[in-house]
């Protein structure tokens with residue numbers, strides 16, 4: 002029996018099992034079994050070098066955004082409009098068959114946008130080109146889930162389920178569970194609060210399923226069985242996701258209003274220009290639309306602003322001593338790609354720079370006063386200006402060439418410290 006059939010069988014068993022206190026342990030075990038099988042499914046087949054027929058493209062720019070969605074929701078149209086890179090768009094499904102990269106120039110930064118083939122239900126099990134699409138989206142910083150506003154809300158759940166099945170967690174933070182495998186000592190189970198979803202026995206059973214008999218587990222929040230499995234598996238990727246509802250030109254204003262009020266959601270239309278949207282409607286939907294540029298497609302400004310916010314990019318401008326800051330070419334940092342401290346900033350410029358830095362002068366939001374003298378651990382914020390002050394070359398105490406003094410003592414004899422007189 003193949004892995005997919007095994008998963009299907011366990012899922013069927015879970016569906017058959019009633020959920021109550023008595024079956025809780027059994028269901029927990031089944032969940033762990035499924036998680037193990039799914040991890041096996043993601044491993045490259047034995048004997049292969051790992052490089053398959055995926056469509057990975059070279060990383061470029063300061064961040065990477067993947068467009069994920071069902072076929073014909075308007076991903077390629079969106080890529081063409083946002084980046085100017087042409088990607089074939091047509092009214093039939095599966096127009097795009099590979100990964101097409103484009104670049105968005107926004108706020109002095111370059112963001113790589115990837116157009117991907119549409120995925121369908123069962124993508125996580127390898128249907129269509131689902132697995133490759135998901136692999137590419139795992140390599141990006143954020144995911145834009147493009148949805149057709151005129152289709153049912155169920156699409157969003159199906160896609161989320163597909164992504165969850167391969168270990169992607171959207172808009173979630175890692176569970177607050179400390180877990181460490183040990184060599185001896187059995188299992189130590191602790192929690193800092195009362196747990197309502199899991200108890201010691203269930204935790205033991207799940208660890209047993211993974212053949213872990215010595216470990217330390219500390220719950221710092223009221224976590225579920227799924228959270229514990231995620232922590233044990235340890236290969237989950239926590240990503241931000243923006244739900245982009247396209248084609249709002251074909252639905253009523255009430256529906257647009259409802260969609261726009263959902264968290265992490267933006268409503269857009271590639272076919273409609275902002276100017277074509279009636280003024281009255283704009284007023285009603287002011288919370289949902291940014292229609293400041295009448296000739297851009299509807300609400301692209303807000304979409305870009307949301308992407309920018311989710312990426313958390315930090316632009317730092319350098320200022321050479323005695324000169325104006327260079328506002329044309331920022332150093333772009335982010336917490337996900339290496340961090341935003343002064344040390345990361347210096348390493349970004351040159352990896353050997355750090356040992357010459359004495360301190361830095363910072364102007365901007367992160368500084369308490371202008372300029373603030375900061376050390377290497379200071380965390381920079383967007384649009385800060387930084388001047389690096391280097392350590393002085395070691396003072397050689399005057400003299401040149403063969404007259405150079407190697408002593409650190411003051412030059413004048415009268416300034417030198419007197420030695421205590423010898424005791425006779």
Ligand SMILES: Nc1nc2c(ncn2[C@@H]2O[C@H](COP(=O)(O)OP(=O)(O)OP(=O)(O)O)[C@@H](O)[C@H]2O)c(=O)[nH]1
Nearest residue numbers: 073074075076077078090091095096097119271272
């Ligand atoms: N009404 C309307 N139609 C749109 C909008 N955006 C795109 N379309 C149409 O939707 C159809 C599909 O667009 P594509 O960009 O090819 O969609 P896709 O998601 O890339 O599709 P696949 O590559 O097949 O996965 C095209 O006929 C577009 O003209 C929109 O905002 N409103």
Ligand SMILES: [Mg+2]
Nearest residue numbers: 076077096097
């Ligand atoms: Mg396409």
